[in-house]
Amino acid sequence: MSFRSSVFLVAALLATPASAAGTNADVVRNLASRVGPIVGAASACQAIDQGRVQAIVDKFREVIREASTGGSDRDELTRVFNGYVADGRNRVGAAQTDCNTAGRQLAELERSLGQTAPSQTGASLAGVIAPAAAVAATAPTVTLPPPAASNVQGVTANEIRFGIAAPFSGASKELGRQMKMGIEAAFNRANDTGGVAGRSLRLYSADDGYEPSRTLDAMKQLYDKDKVFGFIGNVGTPTSAVAMPFALQRRTLFYGAFTGANILRNDPPDRYVFNYRASYAEETDTVVRYLVKLRRLPARDIAVFAQQDAYGDAGFSGVAKAFRSLGLADTAITRFNYKRNTVDVDEAVNQLRAMKTPPKAIVMVATYRAAAKFIEKTRDLYPNMIYTNVSFVGSTELSDELMLLGPRYASGVIVTQVVPAVGGYSSAVLEYKGALEKYFPGEAPSYVSFEGYVAANVLIQALRKVGPQLDTEALIDTLENMQNVDLGLGAKLGFGRAEHQASHKIWGTALDDRGKFQAIELE
Incomplete structure (x- = not known):
C-alpha cells in the first residue's frame, strides 16, 4: 500500500464510530511506520525548513489523539511514532539516506496532505486528513526507506529472527512439526502485510528429539550460530527445564x-x-x-497414567493438588508410568490388571503414541473406562492413532484443550484455517498448530507495539502492559508484571466414533 493510500484509509476509518477504535489504532500504527521515517529524516537535514516538519508532526499528533480511546493508547501510539521518527533520523546520521531524498519524500508527503477536502468543521481527523477517493485511486507510491540496521542480536534491517527447539525426529516429532507450522503460518501472514516495522519475521528450528540431553546443543545452535533474537514455541517440559535457564542466563525472551x-x-x-x-x-x-x-466418581476410582519425567510429574502434581482443593486425600492416588519417547506401556498395563478394584477413570499425562497404545491394551479389559488427556498429548495425532485401531478405541476419549475447537467457526478459527490453507496447503487443522498460531499472534501484536527500536527489554515492557487482547477466541488474553500467562481458559472435547472432537461441558 502506498503512503497516500494509507492516508486515505486512515481518514475513512477514523470518521467511523468510536467502536472501531481498535482497528483505527492499528491503521495509525501502519501510517506511523510510513510517515515517521520521512519526518525523522527531514528533521536531521539543516537545509530543510523545520517548520514544514513540525507542521506534519502536529497533524500526526492530532491523528493519534483522535485514534486513541484513552491516555494509555495515546502514549503507546506516540511512542511508536517517535520510534519511527528516530529511525528516520538515524538513517541520515548513518548515511543510509541523504537529504536530497529526504527533501523529495517530505515534499511528496506535503502534497498528499495538501490535497485534502475537509468534510467536517470540527477538529476531527477527517478534517485533518481527508482526500477525495478519486485522488486515492490514482495516488503514486512513495518509496519509503527500509528500517535501519540494529545492533541487537537477531534484529537486522530486514528481519527479526526467532528460534524453536523441539522434536523434529523421534516418537513425538509431530508435536514439533505442528507447533512450528502454526508459528510460521502466523509469521507468514504478518510478513504479507508488511511484517513488523518493515522487518520480516523468520523462524529458525533445531531438533532436540524431545530429549533433554540434546536440548542444550539445540539452544546453542539457535542462539550462537543462527543468532536468534528470542525463543518461541519450544516443546516439552523436560526439555524446557534445560532450555529456560539457558534463555534466562542470556536475558533472552522464552515465549x-x-x-x-x-x-x-x-x-x-x-x-x-x-x-x-x-x-x-x-x-x-x-x-x-x-x-x-x-x-459422580469417588476419588478412589481415579488413577493417573503418566510419562516418567518432569512432564508426568507436573501432571500428577496437578491431579494431587486438585484432590486437595476438593478436600480429598491425595496420598492414595495410583500412578502408572511409562518411559519418555517409547510406547512401552506393558508394565503400566500389568499394574492396572493386578489391581483388585480397578479405577473407573484414568487421567493421562502422555504423548499421543503412548496414550494410544495404553488405550489399545486396556479398552477391551475395561470397556467402560473413562480416559482423559491433557492438551500436550497432541489431540489430532491421538485421534489418528486411535482411529487406525478402530472407532471403539476413539469414542469417548476426552482431551482438555487450551484453544477452541478447530472444527468451529469462530473468527479466530476461520482466520487460522485460512492461513494454514494459504501457507501450508493440504495440511489439516490441528490443536497444536492452532496453539502455535495463536501464541505467535499475541507476540506479533507486542512486536508491532514496540515499533522499529526493538530490543528485548522494550518487548518485555510491552508484553507486561498488554491486556484485554481479543483474538476472537471467546476469552480475552493479557499479561502483567505479576502475570506472565496470557490464558487460563480450558475447553473440553471428546472424540466421537468418527474420530472427530466434539465440545463437552466440563463444569
Missing part, C-alpha cells in the same frame, strides 16, 4: 512454550518467560472436578 508445567510459572514470574497456555495444574484440576462433580 509460548508448548508445556503447562509450573517450572515456567514461578511466583513472581521470571521476567523473560511468557506463556500463552493454561497450566497442567489448571487442566488437571478442571478434569478432576469434572470426574468428581459431573460424572
